[in-house]
Amino acid sequence: MKRTIKYLASVILSLLLIFSFIALTCSVLLRGRALNPAAYHRIVAEQHLTDKISVRLTNYFTQQENTTGIPVSVYAESLKSENLEPVVDITLRKLFDYVYGVAPDTETKPDFTVLEGDLRKFFEQYAEENGIARDAAFEDALRKNMDAAEKKITAECDVFKTGSLAEAGLLGKARKIYPLTVWLIPVTGAFTLLLLLILFLMYRRTVDRWFYWVASSVLVSSILMLVPSAWLSATNWFDRFAVKSEQIFAAVTGFLYGLTHTVTVYAVCGIAAAVLLYVIAGICGTVRHRKEAVRNAKH
Amino acid sequence: MAEQSQKRSSKAALIITPFLLLLLAGGMTVLGWSLAPTHTVEKYLNIAFMDNLKTQTETAGLQILQKEIDTADAEDTGKKTYPEGKITYPVFGEQYAQLTADAIGLNVGVFFGSNSELLALGACQTTQSAVLGTVGNVVIDAHVNTYFSDLTKLSVGDKVVLYTDYGRFTYRVAESISFDKTDRKYLGVTEGEDHLTLYTCKPELLGNSDVRVGVRCDLVAKEFYEPLQ
Structure with missing residues (x-):
């Protein structure tokens, strides 16, 4: 009876430990990846997003040439990959400033000095060649074109769709939840340690059994993380996102696949750790049984 | 005899326990997922990341047919x-x-x-x-x-x-x-x-x-x- 009760208690503690391990892993991923701007900057670099943005914007302004009369060559300098990087950086920075509670909104004001200079130069040259007065109407037309170009470039550089996320209310929720996430790792970590300690106290005389229960918990938690992450990767599930912009699609799916890959790696490491713990449990158990056999033989 | 039987059941428990834990934890996970408000998250993901238009360019599937039209009166x-x-x-x-x-x-x-x-x-x-x-x-x-x-x-x-x-x-x-x-x-x-x-x-x-x-x-x-x- 006593053994049965101890076994059932161990099962319950192990179940709690399983979900505790999963919660701890998710907390580490949330703080280390999802809420860490460095992870997003890495995606921008790995996916060559600024190159994709440059191509897309060049095509756009080429198509617009017939309507606006402004040749795409006017925008050439502004549309270079290295000049688009600061715009992408600032939209990312503003996204996290908002989520962290530092900024009141996600509006960005990138530096478009080069673009405005090139447009002004073209407009003034055009006005001089065609005898157009540089009056208020001229400045108004110039400003309109600058604003339209800046708006388009900023929108294309918003690779993680900050605007859409904000409109959908997701960013607002993330901003509210963020202060609580600071406690995630300490709380889940402390709870995990507490469960390990309780299990240890139950099996302090038979440490091999403690290793066994911990190994079983680690194994099951790793399998529960591995199965969905492997399925998501194998079926390319995130490709179902229908996003018109190639760079946004690459950014979003790149981030999600990266996250999934990390979970898979953690899960595989967890399984390896579980196997090691089982081996240690086996060794400790063998040593204990030998000691007991020697003790029994003496008596 | 009793000791041998106890040893056998102990070994069986050692083997079955991880599977039992997997079954219980898996069942609880599935139950929790079915009760969780995942449709809300999916709604937000759809709004944020699903454009109405396809991922293809504007001209995907467009066949442009230019030809000579006779303009003689x-x-x-x-x-x-x-x-x-x-x-x-x-x-x-x-x-x-x-x-x-x-x-x-x-x-x-x-x-x-x-x-x-x-x-x-x-x-x-x-x-x-x-x-x-x-x-x-x-x-x-x-x-x-x-x-x-x-x-x-x-x-x-x-x-x-x-x-x-x-x-x-x-x-x-x-x-x-x-x-x-x-x-x-x-x-x-x-x-x-x-x-x-x-x-x-x-x-x-x-x-x-x-x-x-x-x-x-x-x-x-x-x-x-x-x-x-």
């Missing part, structure tokens, strides 16, 4: 024409007419359908407007910086002729028009009346305009090359 060729006749309905992307206006030296192909790629090649007829030869308002637009640069130089009474493979359609300019880009007054259906509406962007200094300018023409003659059966 029927009198010159001795071809017999008919006031009513067969119409060959065009498909999106097909160049199905040639638009001419001698008063401004205009001679441009007309594509059925309008997008940036077709506008780069010629004038475009909106698919919602009447096909040439049918009753209604034929609406054609083009870029002011290219094919319709002299459109506003057309005067009342100037002749505008559209040639197709199945007939020739002559119009006369009735009025000059100007409207906001959101105004559908000149672009809509005209029940029982045959019109031709040509429009383009009002030339600004540079850049996009919110105003559209052009001409509204009345039908003068329909000349089909093949009669109705």
Whole structure:
């Protein structure tokens, strides 16, 4: 009876430990990846997003040439990959400033000095060649074109769709939840340690059994993380996102696949750790049984 | 004996326990997932990341068909024409007419359908407007910086002729028009009346305009090359 009760208690503690391990892993991923701007900057670099943005914007302004009369060559300098990087950086920075509670909104004001200079130069040259007065109407037309170009470039550089996320209310929720996430790792970590300690106290005389229960918990938690992450990767599930912009699609799916890959790696490491713990449990158990056999033989 | 039986059940428990834990934890996970508000998360993900348009470009699947349209007048060729006749309905992307206006030296192909790629090649007829030869308002637009640069130089009474493979359609300019880009007054259906509406962007200094300018023409003659059966 006593053994049965101890076994059932161990099962319950192990179940709690399983979900505790999963919660701890998710907390580490949330703080280390999802809420860490460095992870997003890495995606921008790995996916060559600024190159994709440059191509897309060049095509756009080429198509617009017939309507606006402004040749795409006017925008050439502004549309270079290295000049688009600061715009992408600032939209990312503003996204996290908002989520962290530092900024009141996600509006960005990138530096478009080069673009405005090139447009002004073209407009003034055009006005001089065609005898157009540089009056208020001229400045108004110039400003309109600058604003339209800046708006388009900023929108294309918003690779993680900050605007859409904000409109959908997701960013607002993330901003509210963020202060609580600071406690995630300490709380889940402390709870995990507490469960390990309780299990240890139950099996302090038979440490091999403690290793066994911990190994079983680690194994099951790793399998529960591995199965969905492997399925998501194998079926390319995130490709179902229908996003018109190639760079946004690459950014979003790149981030999600990266996250999934990390979970898979953690899960595989967890399984390896579980196997090691089982081996240690086996060794400790063998040593204990030998000691007991020697003790029994003496008596 | 009892000790051996205990040892056997102990070993069995050691083997079964991880599977039992997997079953219990897996079941609890599935139950929790079914009760969790995942539809809310999915809704947000759809709003944020699902564009209405496909991931392909605007021209995915577009077949552009350019062709030579005979613009020789029927009198010159001795071809017999008919006031009513067969119409060959065009498909999106097909160049199905040639638009001419001698008063401004205009001679441009007309594509059925309008997008940036077709506008780069010629004038475009909106698919919602009447096909040439049918009753209604034929609406054609083009870029002011290219094919319709002299459109506003057309005067009342100037002749505008559209040639197709199945007939020739002559119009006369009735009025000059100007409207906001959101105004559908000149672009809509005209029940029982045959019109031709040509429009383009009002030339600004540079850049996009919110105003559209052009001409509204009345039908003068329909000349089909093949009669109705």
